[in-house]
Amino acid sequence: MQFSAFNLLRNAVSGHRHWQPMWREPEPNSSYDVLIIGGGGHGLATAYYLAKEFGIHNIAVLEKGWIGSGNVGRNTTIIRSNYMLHDNIRFYERAMRMWEDQEQVLNYNTMVSQRGVLNLFHSDPQRHAFARRGNAMRINGVDAELLDKEGVRRLVPYLNFDNARFPILGGLLQRRGGTVRHDAVAWGYGRAADQEGAHLVQRCEVTGLRISNNKVMGVETTRGYIGAEKVGVAVAGSSSLLANMAGLRLPIESHVLQAFVTEGLKPVLNTVVTYGAGHFYVSQSDKGGLVFGGDLDGYNSYAQRGNLATVEDVCEGAMSMMPRIGKAKILRHWGGIMDMSMDGSPIIDKTSVDGLYLNAGWCYGGFKATPASGFCFAHLIAKDEPHPDAAAFRLDRFGRGAVIDEKGQGPQPNLH
Amino acid sequence: MIIPCPYCGRRHSSEFSYLGDASLMRRPDFEASEEMWSDYIYLRDNRAGNHKELWRHSFGCGAWLIVERNTVTHDVLSVVPAKDQS
């Protein structure tokens, strides 16, 4: 059923008894042309674009829990394309442009809110690095502004300008950046993929890959064996586990990142702000909660929960950047398992196994990539060649030294 | 998490720095192939379950330690000084 204000009214009159399920709950077929493992944002988007853009409709998304139970449903919802390296800018800007049309394309209000993303800087070297980055964005036709302290004050007046250990000198602002309602992205793509014929198979965990003569045949799951011509892996924090099923090791470690939400408050913050002297970034959700996060907990983990030391570190940053936040009360905090790659940039590539494709390494920044990731991954699977905008995200770049290392931290994932 | 440092006793994990998989101790020889090298530098088992990894008690005695820890439950199973194993 098409979503619109009119339809909403019509259903209101009938007590909302006529809404259809947003997606079917099919029993899996015995085989598909393409199987996507992972019902997160990327997996669902991939399924949608495979069908919609590349005409492959005999597909299924296999999700071990419920769709959106992974990182797409637990992230801090920030979208931006404010990168420094051209390969990243190009790709994330594609995503940004897709976000800008997303609601109309999906007929689903994912609440894309371009309220601006502001990264603060507190020293000259930081200013210079941001200048290099902002200029790279502008060279790519992406919007970026370098604000001085007064510019920042005009935008977000109640930051700590006067009593700070690390004074705010200015900020890099991307006005087109912002937030998107996380769950709605999963549901919007899920519903759209379902409408295009894809099967969303929930509570279906992939436990093994069947490979013969270095060609993928299908997958073992908790709901039985399912055959496939091609298998796309989009399981974020579980990427290494899936790769292990094919005997592969990845340039990835799984780490936990925490997120926090406060009680609902009347509007206090209109922009996404990132602290440059500590680990803290924050935005306010439409419901009124301040949604924020900080650094990784720092050690390999497959447990979706965080450590107290990181909670303190994040809140120290919060208080130092925005002293009025002190009395906002944290309502809940949780963790997600991130596929941290060795250079902090993603991988969208074929693997050494025929028919097995990999979408991984999204670190803490893959939510904003969702539309472009889905589109480019679908392109790769359908055409067996990378989409130009994602062509740099190859697996062999590490060995070659063609790393895409925004932060210059080298192969230590917990530092990216 | 509490990590029992063989020297200092039970300490909170926030006193330690993390490096990663203990396989980083097996640095290849210069003569080894570039492929072996890039495996060493970039690839990880990244296990869900028991995992041997390098931590340094950087706010304590400063020693590098090999910690065996479960990455699913966060249980710490054993801790030994790295220098005894290298």
Place this chain on the structure above:
Amino acid sequence: MQVRRCPAGGLIDRASPVRFSFDGKEYEGFRGDTLASALLANGINLMGRSFKYHRPRGVFTADSSEPNALMEIGSGAHRDPNVKATMEELVDGLEARSQNRWPSLAFDVMAVNGLLSPIFTAGFYYKTFMWPKSFWEKVYEPVIRRAAGLGRLSDEPDPRTYERRHIHCDILVVGAGPAGLAAALLGARSGARVVLADEDFHLGGSLLNLRNYKQTEEGAWADAAIAELNNTPKVTVLPKTAVFGLYDGPVFAALQRPQAASKNPVTFYWKIFPKQTILATGASERGVVFGGNDKPGVMLASAAQTYVNRFATKPGRRSVVFTSTDDGWYSAAALEKAGILVAAVVDPREGLSPALTGTVDAECFQGAVVEKARGGRHLQDAIITAENGKKTTVQCDLLAVSGGWSPNIGLTCHLGAKPSWDSARSAFMPAKLPGGIAYAGALEGSVSTGTALKSGLEAAQKALDLLEMHSAEIKIPTAEKNLNISRSADMPLWRVRSAKEKAFVDLQHDVVATDISQANREGFRSVEHVKRYTTLGMATDQGRTSNLNGLAILADENNMPMSSIGLTTYRPPYVPVAVGAFAGENAGLDFRPKRLPPSHRWAERQGAVFVEAGDWLRAQYFPKTEEKHWRQSVDREVTAVRTKVGFSDVSTLGKIDIFGPDASVLLERVYINAWRKLAVGKARYGLMLRDDGFAMDDGTTARMAEDHYVMTTTTAKAGPVFQHLKFCHECLWSDLNVAFVSSTDQWAQYALAGPKSRDVLQRLTDHDVSNEALPYMGATAASILGVEGRIFRLSFSGELAYEIAVPARYGEEFAEAIMDAGAAEGIEPYGTEALGVLRIEKGHLAGPELNGQTTAQDLGMGRMMSKKKDFIGRKMALRSYLNAPDRASLVGIRASDPSISFEAGVHLFAPDAPVDPAHDLGYVTSAVFSPTVDATIGLGFLSHAEEYSGRLLRAVDPLRGTNVSVEVCSPHFVDPDGERLRA
């Protein structure tokens, strides 16, 4: 006038009246009241408005699970939003305001949302607001945002004092009800270190709800126990302390609200490290979902009982009790004894024992339910439906509801354990936890006071056994005697189906029963999906009174048993915790400690301007009164060094002492160049790589003795390099006989630079510092002004220069002495700014170039890489991709004309090339105005550097709107042949 206060009884201190205000009106309550009980005593039941429909709401509970009575407390900087009136201890001058209403609580225009409620159902916003596209940010979102949210955050910085405490103990007891008290007391008597925490300001838990608590045996026992615990030195009693999280370790986190009486209220954040833990967090009563169940006057039966017994306050005059448990009957009896008319008791169960029904003198409806509650801002009546469909309307202003009990399992789930459904108890029971964590009291199913007491003792005994401590004897009350009625089974009652009126599941978020059905119909079947689609349980109370009802409705819709429907995930914190509490003292200027170099106080006296460099505070420049712009000061400082002499505190550079016969071998392996042959008394520049072949850090290392080197690192990398060296030793080559000590703090090390530096230096030491005795890159111990110090002939500026080290305690005085010694030469101190200009003029690298993305080759040091040895990073640095000719490498950039300038961060393009990514040739990492060159100069990375050498490029800076012509040159702008530094 406290119109609803009972004439006697209660745990309030009638001799201590307390004045407070609510929505601007003054009221009086007593010490021992909560804000909620005092408001009720004053006849105020309307305490808030709901989130979405702005429905009038009264207080629903008497504990921290309160969904409705959330208020703003205090004003100005102290304004605290979303405070639960049920937990706020009444203090003199307390200023409370209702929230999320306009213009007033009684009349809220946003209540029109209620009319739109047919549209505002679960997830309606996902289906609309999409057209026109530009309207979301401009129209819809602002309107939604303004309407959403509850309280208002103060616009001023949080002025509260937060303190952090770590505490270890043998036994942590969470909850001070009968179970917790018994456990803590046994632990205390047995000599264990005990921590007992309870979130209430009055310990006692459910016992406090007893009528005439002080006169009961249990009450007397509890008071004695509390007194004894307070007087046992090894016991820490933490009232007003919610244990809000269980983290790996186990480490428990707790928040202690300020003590009411204290003049300087401090909020404590506790981190508790127990050997054994006993959770005795009790159980919470649940409501029932029926039409109009949100009217002010509908509350939990146990809460009503608490208000009359503990607070001697009548939450109503005429009540109906709707219960599916025996406890509701006892609550009814309590109301009656307090003088509230109990018009009816409604129980869906049948065949109740006369002994139970006889506890109250009220009309009794067995096998019946309350189908609907009616009223506006106040409850007016309840419509009771009997099994045969017969309806009875009973007038009431209080409807006390008991739909069953849920153990408070929150904490037990924080480490990921999943509770399981116990159908006998109709409750989710906690999973077993490792790490010495045990349960007692209602949490583990001991629901009567007697069994709770006993289970507390047993848990403590077990804990003591595990601690290998001898357990003492204690006596507990016989309790059960007043309960001569055997308990009939609770009937889990989740909702009354026949309801047509809005029946609320989640009171705070206005989630109604039909929202759950609709979500289910739309395909949201998992409990987690339903939660997210309807926002059930996502409010400040985290659904403590509502989640289970919602899940039960979902189970019912799908004909599934509760056991397979599951529960949504519990997460910390158990109660909301202020961000400020986690930060403690580490905020504002104290966010991070300050590191001060030895000359700091001296520099302060010179009027230096300081700049943060990591934790360090360094002198940035030393302005003179006549100088109006920082550039004037910096130019002067630079010129002083180039023409005369200057000095600068470089103590922040990392210094690592490396000892041992194998020190040279280690250096060979961590630096790209050769070290074995470095003579004692000599220093050498070195570059170290990461093992992936990219540069990590650089610096000079001096050989002070055969087996002793002093390594210098950049300021920022001191810690990482030290750690790296330890890694190399302990993890890679533990056979090497070396040892490291960080000695950064030991030395005040000052650079003395400029053509006159030798003359000045000679005045500071008797040591021969002639060019012959101490040539470039010489290093020696020397007596400096009578103290044992060191002299290194190093130059970051490119001038004849020295670094002189004296023990740090002399640093302040030494700065003075250098100034005196150089007075004749016109010596000037210089700061980090001039240091930066000087090093860029000389083409020396710093952080912006050593940015982790560059290789030795990129940095122009490819040839320095030894071919004779393995070293960290060598193999990977040799990869062909990293040595391709188009890879950007270090160049100098200068403005083609002194009148133009550019800044770090510009990108470089060929003059005629379009400004697009394909034509981006590189970027500038460092740029300054050089008074020496008399132009803006910089360092940067450029592809095809050789080809462009000497040619003009465009420095493009769209951010700042400039695009200027620059020349590519050598990065060594000053004295490229190094004659000056060898002079």
Place this chain on the structure above:
Amino acid sequence: MPSLVAHPIVEDPVYPIVDETFAYWMSKGGDTLKLRKAVEGSCGFVLPGPGACIALSEKEQAVWAAPDQWFVMGVNPPASLASHIHFAEQSDGRVVFSLPDLEGRDLLAAGCSVDLHPEAFLPGMAATSKINHFTALFWQPTLEPKRINVAVFRSYAQSFNSWLGDRRRSQQQI
């Protein structure tokens, strides 16, 4: 030539600062046993094991700091030890505050997760840990009256002193 004068690092110390020499002693080649014997022979005390300290007097103390590394206060290493130890002068690298016993434990517990209860952290014990954001080595000498010595990096001493002062102030106000 004039002689340099030392300035106190902390202008307004909340607690007394120990005016002594400090150094790290490290065993050459990691032979701890040999070193211990040599030290016992020439200095008359046994270097303490992990987590321990010894106090010959108010002035002379030795604290275990790290594997094969001791923080030694007030003892000049005799020349005979030169073949057994590397000796790193730290008299100016560390600042040692001397805190009164119980009050000191309370203050440190505000920032330190080591168990500082008098029954857990006993005279003769030592630990290196984090105190809020400071790295510190602290120990309780086996002397009366009991005190806790806390060594921090010199450049952090002023900041650490303010931290102690702030904690003490809020402690007193409660």
